[in-house]
Each structure stands twice: as C-alpha cells, then as structure tokens.
Amino acid sequence: MTTAVAPTGAAPPATRSGRNEPKRKGIRSPYPSWFYIPAAVLFIVFFAVPTFASFYFSLTRWTLFDVQFIGFDNFVQFFQEPQLVQGFINTFIYGFVTSAAKVVLGLALALLLTGPILGRGYLRAVVFFPVLVSTIGVGLTFKALLDPFHGVVNNILGFFNLPEPGWYTDPSLALLTVAGVDIWKGVGIATLIFMAGIVAIPHEYFEAARMDGAGAWSIFRNITLPLVRPATATVIILSLIGGLREFAMIWAMTKGGPGFSSDVIASVIYKQYQAGFFGLSTAGNVILFLVVTAVMVPVSWFLNRREAEL
Amino acid sequence: MTVTERITTADARKLRGGRRPKEDRRPMTVRRWIRKYLVGIIAIIVSVVVFILPFVFVFLQSSKTSQEAGLVEFSLPTEWLFWDNLVEVLQKNDYQVLWAFLWTTIITVFSCAIMVVFAAMVGYVLQRKRSRWNPVINFMVLAALIVPPAVVPTIWVLQGVGLFKTIPGMILIEATFGLAFCVLLFRAFVATIPKELDEAAIIDGAGPMRLFFAVVLPLLKPVIVTVIVVQAVFVFSDFQNPLYFLPGNDYPTVQLGLYNFQSQTVSQFNLLFMYILLTTIPPLIMYIFFNRQIVAGMTSGAVKG
Numbered sequence: 001m002t003t004a005v006a007p008t009g010a011a012p013p014a015t016r017s018g019r020n021e022p023k024r025k026g027i028r029s030p031y032p033s034w035f036y037i038p039a040a041v042l043f044i045v046f047f048a049v050p051t052f053a054s055f056y057f058s059l060t061r062w063t064l065f066d067v068q069f070i071g072f073d074n075f076v077q078f079f080q081e082p083q084l085v086q087g088f089i090n091t092f093i094y095g096f097v098t099s100a101a102k103v104v105l106g107l108a109l110a111l112l113l114t115g116p117i118l119g120r121g122y123l124r125a126v127v128f129f130p131v132l133v134s135t136i137g138v139g140l141t142f143k144a145l146l147d148p149f150h151g152v153v154n155n156i157l158g159f160f161n162l163p164e165p166g167w168y169t170d171p172s173l174a175l176l177t178v179a180g181v182d183i184w185k186g187v188g189i190a191t192l193i194f195m196a197g198i199v200a201i202p203h204e205y206f207e208a209a210r211m212d213g214a215g216a217w218s219i220f221r222n223i224t225l226p227l228v229r230p231a232t233a234t235v236i237i238l239s240l241i242g243g244l245r246e247f248a249m250i251w252a253m254t255k256g257g258p259g260f261s262s263d264v265i266a267s268v269i270y271k272q273y274q275a276g277f278f279g280l281s282t283a284g285n286v287i288l289f290l291v292v293t294a295v296m297v298p299v300s301w302f303l304n305r306r307e308a309e310l
Numbered sequence: 311m312t313v314t315e316r317i318t319t320a321d322a323r324k325l326r327g328g329r330r331p332k333e334d335r336r337p338m339t340v341r342r343w344i345r346k347y348l349v350g351i352i353a354i355i356v357s358v359v360v361f362i363l364p365f366v367f368v369f370l371q372s373s374k375t376s377q378e379a380g381l382v383e384f385s386l387p388t389e390w391l392f393w394d395n396l397v398e399v400l401q402k403n404d405y406q407v408l409w410a411f412l413w414t415t416i417i418t419v420f421s422c423a424i425m426v427v428f429a430a431m432v433g434y435v436l437q438r439k440r441s442r443w444n445p446v447i448n449f450m451v452l453a454a455l456i457v458p459p460a461v462v463p464t465i466w467v468l469q470g471v472g473l474f475k476t477i478p479g480m481i482l483i484e485a486t487f488g489l490a491f492c493v494l495l496f497r498a499f500v501a502t503i504p505k506e507l508d509e510a511a512i513i514d515g516a517g518p519m520r521l522f523f524a525v526v527l528p529l530l531k532p533v534i535v536t537v538i539v540v541q542a543v544f545v546f547s548d549f550q551n552p553l554y555f556l557p558g559n560d561y562p563t564v565q566l567g568l569y570n571f572q573s574q575t576v577s578q579f580n581l582l583f584m585y586i587l588l589t590t591i592p593p594l595i596m597y598i599f600f601n602r603q604i605v606a607g608m609t610s611g612a613v614k615g
Binding site: 029030031032033035036038039042043045046047048049050051053054057062112115116117118119120122123125126127128129130131132133134135136137140141142144145147150151152155184189192193196241245247248251252266269270273278281282285286288289292293296 | 342345346347349350351353354357360361362364367368371381382383384424427428429431432434435438439441443447450454455456457458459460461462463464466467468471482483485486487489493508512518521522543546547549550553554564565568569572579582583586589590593594596597601604605608609
C-alpha cells in the first residue's frame with residue numbers, strides 16, 4: 001500500500017503506515033513480550049530440557065549413580081529383544097485400531113444424535129460421560145466385567161451358548177480388548193466433535209439435495225461426509241496422538257500382559273524405568289517421540305492438504 | 311486453525327442450543343415417526359446396556375459384602391452395605407483415600423491456577439502482537455501437544471531442582487503439560503475480543519499490566535471457566551504423571567491410590583469398587599454443572615494438531 005504512494009516522494013509517512021513502523025524507543029508496546037516468560041520458564045525447564053536431554057541419555061547406560069556413553073546400543077537392543085519389538089508393533093496396532101474405530105463409531109453416533117431421535121439429550125450425555133471418568137477406574141471396572149472365568153460378559157455369552165473368549169488373558173486378544181475398552185471410553189469425544197461438525201453444515205445443502213431427490217445414503221456420501229472433513233481430521237489427529245501414547249488403560253487392565261502380548265512403547269518405557277534401565281527407558285521415549293512424529297506429520301499434512309483443496 | 315474456528319465459535323453455540331428449527335417443520339410421516347421413536351427406543355436400550363450398566367455394576371459391587379463382591383456377578387446385594395463400605399474405604403490405611411483426595415485437589419487447584427494465568431498471558435500477547443517470534447512459539451505449542459514427555463530425564467530435572475516427589479513439583483509438571491492446550495484456547499478466544507477495547511484502555515492511560523489484568527482478563531471469563539473445568543478433569547484423572555513424578559506413600563493421589571489399592575486388596579472387591587465410585591463423583595459433579603463449558607473446551611480441543 002504505502003509503496004504505491006512512495007513515488008510522490010515528499011509526503012511524510014502517512015498516519016496509517018506510522019503504526020506499522022518499527023517500534024520507536026520510548027513508546028512501550030502495550031503487549032509486552034515478557035508475558036511469555038513465566039510460561040516459557042516452565043516449558044523450558046520441565047519440557048524442553050528433558051526432551052533434549054533424552055536424546056543424550058538414550059545413548060547411555062544410565063543408572064541412579066552413573067552415566068556411561070554407549071552409542072546406539074539401547075536402540076539396537078530395543079529392536080533385537082522380541083518383547084520390545086512386540087511393544088513397538090503393538091503401539092501402531094493400538095493407535096490405528098482405536099483411531100479408526102473412534103472415527104467410524106463417532107461419526108455414526110453423531111449422525112444419530114444430530115437427527116430427530118427420542119431422548120437425544122439423554123443419549124448425548126450418556127455417550128459422553130465415560131470420557132470424563134478416570135482411565136484407571138474404567139480399566140479396572142472392565143477388567144472385572146470381562147473376567148474370563150466368572151465375569152458378567154462371559155456369563156451372558158455362556159447363557160446364549162456363545163464362545164467365551166479369554167479377553168485379556170488370551171495373548172492374541174489382550175491388546176484388542178484393551179483397545180475396545182479405550183474405544184468405549186473415548187468414543188464420546190469423537191461423537192462430540194463430529195456433532196459440532198455436522199451442525200455446522202448449512203441446512204440449505206440438505207434441503208436442496210432432498211429437493212433433487214437424493215436419498216439418505218447419497219446425502220451422507222455427497223454432503224455430510226465431505227463437509228465434516230475438518231471434524232474428521234480433528235478426530236483422527238486427536239485419537240492417534242492419544243492412542244500412540246496410551247499408557248494408563250493398558251497398565252490398568254493387563255500391565256502389558258499376558259507375557260508381552262499387549263505391551264506398547266509407553267508401557268515398555270515404564271517397565272524399563274522400574275527395572276532401573278534408565279538409558280533403555282529413555283531410548284524408548286525417543287522411539288515413541290519418533291513414532292508419534294513420523295505418524296503425525298504425514299497424517300496431519302495429508303488431512304490439511306485435502307482440506308485446502310475443498 | 312480453520313478447524314478451530316469453524317468448530318469452536320458459532321457452531322458450538324448451535325450445538326448447545328440443540329434444536330435445528332428447520333428440521334421440525336417437515337411433516338411427521340410414518341418413516342420419520344419410525345426413525346424418531348423406534349430407532350430412539352432401540353438406541354436408548356442399547357445405551358443403557360453399553361453405557362449405564364457398567365456404572366450400575368460399580369455401584370452394586372460397592373454395596374456388597376466382600377465375599378459377594380468377589381463373585382463379580384451382576385446381581386443385587388443380599389445385604390446393602392453401601393455406607394459401611396464407604397466408611398471402611400475412607401478409613402483404610404490411615405485415611406489414605408481421604409488424603410489422596412486432598413492432595414489431588416491441591417494439585418488440581420494450583421496447577422489449574424498456574425495454567426490459566428500463564429497461558430492467558432501467552433495466548434493474549436501471541437494473538438495481539440505480530441513478531442518474528444510468533445511462528446516459533448506456535449511451533450513449540452504444537453510440539454508440546456504432540457511430543458510425549460521424556461519421563462526419566464524429567465525426573466532427572468526434578469531431582470536437580472529438588473522437586474522430585476513433592477507436591478510443588480507435581481503441580482508444576484501438570485501445569486507445564488497442560489499449558490499448550492490452554493494457550494490455543496486462549497489465543498482463539500482473544501481473537502474475538504475487539505482490539506479497539508485495548509486501544510481505548512491505552513488512551514485512558516492503562517499500562518500493559520493494567521490493560522491485561524483489569525481489562526482483558528475479566529473478558530476472558532468464559533474461556534477461563536472452560537480451561538479450568540477441562541484441565542481440572544484431566545489433572546484429576548491423571549495416572550501416568552503421579553506414577554512417575556510422585557511415587558511413594560508420602561503424597562497419595564487419587565488415581566495412583568486407586569491403582570495401588572487394587573494390587574493391595576485383592577480380596578476386597580467391594581472396597582475397590584467403592585473407591586472407583588468415589589473417583590467418578592468429581593467428574594460427575596463437573597459434568598452436571600459445567601456441561602456447556604466442557605463441550606466447548608472439548609470441541610475446541612479440535613485445535614490439537
């Protein structure tokens with residue numbers, strides 16, 4: 001703007017450009033930068049320093065008393081011991097399963113709960129409430145409900161002569177059982193975000209589509225689904241971050257067991273820490289950091305790119 | 311950012327209002343009647359089974375004798391011992407449960423207070439002032455949301471400053487890990503406050519401190535309530551951080567206490583479920599009174615990522 005005026009030369013800076021000038025000495029900005037300082041101190045001391053330190057400590061054999069530099073041995077060990085590799089793979093399974101289920105179920109519930117339905121307020125409250133309950137409480141409750149021998153769920157299944165799986169005692173099922181309970185607890189927040197996305201779609205679109213004779217499926221496919229994309233992106237990103245980092249639910253229900261069948265990186269970190277292998281534990285932390293970044297950067301890039309195209 | 315704006319502001323409000331007026335104008339056909347009532351009734355039944363019965367189970371378990379609770383059946387207790395169990399669980403291990411609630415409350419209150427003030431200051435300046443630091447700060451906020459905290463090095467830092475296994479250390483840790491999310495909420499909300507207001511206050515002679523604490527901060531009240539409620543629920547339910555940074559029996563916290571309770575008292579399922587029931591009460595109270603703020607906070611959690 002001001003450059004266009006510049007050729008007239010003599011004119012002193014216009015009043016408008018006066019505001020954009022670099023700060024003059026003597027006039028203090030009403031928005032002082034030191035407002036950042038208290039938060040920055042906390043952030044640096046308790047987050048940035050440990051994060052950077054973790055890169056160093058992950059290359060050491062670290063006990064309570066001494067630190068010994070051993071290069072990449074911890075990482076090598078991490079990918080050689082079968083149980084640690086298992087934890088690495090399980091992290092992805094857990095993250096993707098919970099995330100996908102929350103997207104599908106959350107969207108379905110949100111469609112149901114934004115439409116005309118009996119007891120809508122009640123249903124919304126009930127679906128959402130488990131989000132607020134503590135993970136440990138939920139985990140322990142379901143541990144009792146899913147007890148393979150005399151748990152309520154298996155009693156019911158037995159009553160109908162259905163197979164009674166070992167839920168969290170069966171190594172092939174344990175991880176998915178924990179993921180299922182996680183979904184039960186977390187689907188409410190996905191539903192909530194999808195509901196916000198759906199009610200944000202201008203109602204005229206649905207009316208116009210209906211005028212043109214579109215059925216329920218084609219309205220969903222061609223209007224709702226593309227237009228709730230921001231909400232979908234949010235749900236995927238949130239639940240992936242949560243799922244890849246999940247610790248409490250797994251620890252409350254199985255402690256990574258039976259064996260190492262439901263271990264994830266976060267539980268491996270805790271186990272190694274408990275055993276006193278601080279270096280290995282920190283290496284786990286660095287790996288978790290890399291996993292989360294390696295998953296989140298492309299995913300959020302992809303989701304945002306598609307959003308921009310619309 | 312687009313996600314945030316689209317979801318938080320107008321839409322969250324619409325969501326709270328609940329009704330879509332246009333919807334009701336269409337005549338009630340048989341199909342729509344079926345959809346509304348039949349599907350509704352099925353949904354209610356399913357929701358009772360899936361979402362209500364686990365809580366009923368917790369309640370029933372907590373009212374039984376220890377032998378009966380050990381059977382983990384879904385049945386009415388033959389003898390209602392709700393109060394006895396409540397008293398017993400509170401007295402267990404020298405009132406450890408009561409202490410746990412006390413310490414957790416203290417941690418929650420102080421960490422939320424720190425988060426509100428510090429994050430509001432950052433969110434406000436970040437939104438108002440253009441500087442070359444903004445991209446850096448935005449990046450760090452996102453990083454803090456995504457990056458899992460490095461556990462053992464954090465303990466190492468806490469030991470270095472002498473705050474490991476102390477309540478102040480726990481408060482600062484919870485505050486730090488919650489800051490990023492709060493900053494995003496505050497930044498989004500400050501954007502809705504007209505800048506002219508700041509200018510008027512400056513012309514009237516308010517300094518930066520007065521401008522923020524006397525003019526802007528009071529206007530942030532809605533988002534402050536949201537931040538407090540959402541973070542209070544998070545901090546209260548947190549298990550992982552107390553497990554790492556506040557171990558031992560000196561300062562029991564609720565979730566850690568619950569977890570340890572489970573491993574110590576295998577034969578007393580009634581008391582365990584009473585404890586679980588107790589931990590669901592604070593979130594329930596929060597939900598009943600601050601439903602709207604929680605919804606606003608969670609949907610603008612849309613910002614995350």
